[in-house]
Amino acid sequence: MNYTAQHLPSRILTTNNQEYLWFSGTSYLGMPHHQGFRENFIKAFAQYGTSWGSSRNNTVRLEIYEKAEIELAKFAQMPAALTVSSGMWAGQLVCNFLQKPDTQFFYAPKTHPALWNEASLKPQEWERGLTYAEWTLKIGEKVKECPAQNIVICSDSVGSPYVEDFDFQWINHLPEDKNITVVIDASHSFGVNHSIIQSLNHSIIITSSLNKAMGMTGGVIFSDAETLAEIRKFPMFAGASPMMPALLETFINSIDYFHEQRQKLMENIAYFNAQIPKNTFLDSIENYPAYCTHQSGVHEFLKENGIMTACFPYPTATDLPVTRLVISALHLEEDLEKLVEVLKKV
Template identity: 30%
Template sequence: MKNFNLKMPFSSSITLEERQYLYFGGTAYLGIPQHASFLAFYLDGITKFGLNNGTSRNNNIQLGLYDEAECYAAAQFGAASALIASSGYLAAQLTVKFFCRSEGLLYAPQTHPALWAGQKPTTEGNFSEWARKSLEKINTSDQKDWVLISNSLNNLFPEHYDFSFIKEILPGKSVILIIDDSHGIGILDGGKGIFDQIPKTAEVEVIVVASMAKALGLDAGIILGSEKVIRQLKTSNEFLGASPPAAAGLYAFMQAEDLYRQELEKLLELSARFASQITPDWQYVPGFPVFYHPDGKSFERLLAHSILISSFPYPDPKSEPVNRVVLSSWHTEENINQLILAL
């Protein structure tokens, strides 16, 4: 596998060593980093608020924009309250460190490293097996308090996880369910992400964390939950001691509701077009723009046609590459047709 180091930002077409390639990789699902309208919103935000804000959120003088952005985000993604941090990693670690305990901690397979509380979890098997075993363990144990941690989906080998099992947790239990929706927020459920799709039960407190740097195009992280949970998390040292993300980005985020919707509609149309033309051995989730193929030669074959796709070894550097086509709204129907012909 050859590594490529770009001198220019990602887009649908990139230039390497004086040769142009179509690019189908990355996580800029809605094309926000190169979107002219979003950049205009961001530049307007810079004019209003400057490049950054180096003060912590417990400073006695605050930009009101941060509270406004958190209220806006909570409403957009279906939560009662929200906390916005400077990165998805910080949002995840803040949450995990606050709620994790030595006992009753259950990690789902493939949980993102940002959610690890120390060393890599040893969970094996698939998500469905983990859900079944976790439910059995919780319901048959004398222990009351539990913490479940999982991604919302598998973006490498596309699979949308089903959390309906939490409805079967017995009364009297107290469960914290922490879900990383970094690849779903802005895409799933019309852009709302997974929070509103998780069953609501008296036994389970649902907390969703996410990077906003993927579909939403912001250098920030978000935590969605109840007012009680968010209020608790805002007392943590990680929140109080860290500088917030740039106010300009959050300003742009709040101006871009129509833009996000338009780009998502375009992305879903492109994804449906590609899905209708591929063979059954491709693995994908309808409505999610990532397509996995088990053929280890697809990267080299497409490279010969001046097309670059995502390809890297997983789960460790000695593993075989995982080859995936990742679509973005910055692609055109012509780009999709060219990709289909090359396949």
């Protein structure tokens, strides 16, 4: 069953004349409700308005984009950044840029549709049915056997919607004599976890939505400055509208708030983890705000007790429904205690 809301949920969701504790969504840091962030946005909005209706490569350019990209790169501890209109477009732009003649794409299990192209819709036989851990044991040898001149390997940074921790040590075991680019969609981890994925021998490109933990409509690509300079020349970048400039000004003026909210989120996660039973049916990973289960009836039981989570098949309509429970920086201890109390009765 789907619900509609007339306001942006924070800790509380009101829908169909019912009030629920809201434990869903991807606004992990709660930035859209942060008072200082909102005040900074109002000031930036007064300066920049609703949008910049121009190509980033046009004759006249707004300097806020380059300024914000420098700060985003520092925030992510990456060499350089390039912003775009959405996380989905960040992934599609990168994959189209890398789709050159004599190129073979490989896809890790659970890779987000943002990185899909025609190759991903037809997984290779050896990839079918593998877990992520099983896939990592095979990818090095498969790349070594691949005759293509260019290799692109795509993966998410963390399992979603069903949460799973991904180990990227496999990157360090890829053949050194191949032209390999690793593309990682970090949409569900950027702003929450600052683990940096690096490789001494191969190119790394990280794409991310800014509309999850960061609370801004837009996307970003992280890589070395030379690679991003080439992407800037690509027609699909030059012909696309950029993200809202007021949000980038807001980011620059709110960096301390992001760090403060992340600290609150980590404290909420630790508090919740200390309360739930060790043998809980919820699957989770360390220092991460999402908890998942395929156990039937959980979403409905929580809803009956005043707690709203997400439960829907993903990424396709035929996939098994996932009940996904999300803690945010906005939750109070009393909210977490209520959640624990109900979970113990499931």
